[in-house]
Amino acid sequence: MTTSGGVTVRVPAKVNVQLAVGAARPDGFHDLANVFLAVSLYDEVTATPAAALTITCEGPDADKVPLDRTNLAARAAELLAARHGVSPDVHLHIAKDIPVAGGMAGGSADGAGALLACDALWGLNSSREELLEICAELGSDVPFSLVGGAALGTGRGEKLTELPVGGNFHWVFAVADGGLSTPTVFGEFDRLTEGAEIPDPTASPALLDALRTGDTTALAGALANDLQAAALSLRPSLAATLTAGTDAGALAALVSGSGPTTAFLVKDAETARTLAAALTTSGTCRTARTATSPAQGATILPN
Ligand SMILES: C[C@](O)(CO)[C@H](O)COP(=O)(O)OP(=O)(O)OC[C@H]1O[C@@H](n2ccc(N)nc2=O)[C@H](O)[C@@H]1O
Numbered sequence: 001m002t003t004s005g006g007v008t009v010r011v012p013a014k015v016n017v018q019l020a021v022g023a024a025r026p027d028g029f030h031d032l033a034n035v036f037l038a039v040s041l042y043d044e045v046t047a048t049p050a051a052a053l054t055i056t057c058e059g060p061d062a063d064k065v066p067l068d069r070t071n072l073a074a075r076a077a078e079l080l081a082a083r084h085g086v087s088p089d090v091h092l093h094i095a096k097d098i099p100v101a102g103g104m105a106g107g108s109a110d111g112a113g114a115l116l117a118c119d120a121l122w123g124l125n126s127s128r129e130e131l132l133e134i135c136a137e138l139g140s141d142v143p144f145s146l147v148g149g150a151a152l153g154t155g156r157g158e159k160l161t162e163l164p165v166g167g168n169f170h171w172v173f174a175v176a177d178g179g180l181s182t183p184t185v186f187g188e189f190d191r192l193t194e195g196a197e198i199p200d201p202t203a204s205p206a207l208l209d210a211l212r213t214g215d216t217t218a219l220a221g222a223l224a225n226d227l228q229a230a231a232l233s234l235r236p237s238l239a240a241t242l243t244a245g246t247d248a249g250a251l252a253a254l255v256s257g258s259g260p261t262t263a264f265l266v267k268d269a270e271t272a273r274t275l276a277a278a279l280t281t282s283g284t285c286r287t288a289r290t291a292t293s294p295a296q297g298a299t300i301l302p303n
């Protein structure tokens with residue numbers, strides 16, 4: 001969609017179907033085997049010419065989104081402009097549907113979306129490699145927001161290998177009241193694992209097979225998140241949400257990334273609708289959303 005000479009980019013949220021976390025590195029980050037799957041909840045970022053770098057945001061969580069230069073969308077515009085020696089002046093409007101601070105990479109989606117939108121608006125024609133480099137500078141999850149589909153992220157999650165997906169998966173996401181800070185959750189992981197031998201993170205062959213063959217039951221058996229214990233320790237009430245979802249028919253339940261959103265894998269679209277209704281009335285979450293995967297990465301919408 002173009003609004004008065006603007007460019008709009010649609011970007012998906014993610015769920016981590018496997019998040020294997022290694023020991024803390026000297027730089028404070030953790031090496032990961034991070035199997036990302038893009039899901040059909042989207043933010044849209046519109047870039048339009050302006051006299052200064054400004055941001056607006058609409059959506060149910062808009063009041064929780066910073067509108068200053070700390071917004072990942074603003075940082076994306078600034079990094080891209082600096083690299084090309086052009087002015088970063090642009091208006092960025094974010095239509096936000098991805099829960100904020102929910103472990104679904106909403107801010108990362110806006111960073112990737114702003115990057116692609118500004119690149120098109122300013123006619124820069126950056127290569128995929130250049131865009132991915134800037135994404136990695138913005139944050140560990142940002143490269144995947146650009147790429148979408150499914151991918152294995154290694155290093156701190158920014159080095160991506162795209163993965164084949166052989167079918168559609170159906171999900172319900174229970175959105176919690178309030179967010180969780182990603183660094184705090186990693187810090188809690190460090191506290192809980194202090195003194196323990198932490199193996200090098202590796203992707204599960206069974207999980208990669210389940211994705212490749214589109215086998216929902218096999219995927220349900222292989223879902224794993226090493227940050228789940230940390231998220232539950234910081235937010236014990238999430239245990240009740242996970243139980244409510246499995247009691248109401250989910251094949252599997254887990255915390256999405258650093259949480260506090262919880263993810264439920266179900267067998268089909270109808271079960272997803274029933275489960276979302278059951279979770280909403282369970283009183284264990286703020287709201288529940290259905291989604292499918294894989295979803296396409298950052299995409300410029302037609303005018
Ligand atoms: C939990 C996940 O969402 C799973 O995909 C990501 O690992 C987090 O990615 P992100 O939000 O893009 O995180 P970044 O902005 O890169 O880092 C925020 C903070 O999270 C912690 N962090 C992040 C990624 C990583 N591999 N190890 C870490 O320890 C660090 O404390 C870091 O300062």
Ligand SMILES: Nc1ncnc2c1ncn2[C@@H]1O[C@H](COP(=O)(O)OP(=O)(O)OP(=O)(O)O)[C@@H](O)[C@H]1O
Binds near residue numbers: 101106182
């Ligand atoms: N465009 C943005 N949208 C939302 N939050 C943003 C944005 N830019 C910066 N932030 C800041 O980042 C924090 C984390 O927001 P975000 O929604 O990205 O969390 P998240 O989904 O848990 O991230 P991840 O799953 O990548 O760890 C917010 O609390 C907010 O202060």
